[in-house]
Amino acid sequence: MFGFGKKKQSVLSPLSGKLHAVTEVPDPVFAQKMLGEGFAVQPDEQVQEVLAPISGKLIKLFKTGHAFGIVGDENGLEVLVHVGIDTVQLKGEGFELLACEGDTVSAGQPIVRVDVPKIISLEKDPITPVVFTKKAQVESVSSPSGDVKAGAKGCTVTLK
Structure with a gap:
């Protein structure tokens, strides 16, 4: 099986944007x-639900709503979704939790609601990195560019 058996996994965009x-x-x-490797979404300036990019277990959900981590059902892929830059400083302002830490979630399921215009008004950049935190799992990430809808493919991960 040399050279074969590389697994590819689609990862959904958690938000609509670019x-x-x-x-x-x-x-x-x-x-x-x-x-880790990953991609990012500059979200459209509207209130949006932040979706689970993969199916799995919600292993971390910050009470501030600014970030969450999922371990995937399929290959144990570990994914961190971090909504905005320095948004932990907002102490939950502009965020509403829609799931609970420990939940089993499906790809596309809403985890957090974010008020993107509020984040911007509070002078934080809402760009949302989606990163694969176990570097040893990921060989490469292929992501298209341009506009994306929440729940559409954000990237394809090739696993080691």
């Missing part, structure tokens, strides 16, 4: 891939 490479995120922790 797709970007994770290297374009204006935060060195994400842009330099310190947390």
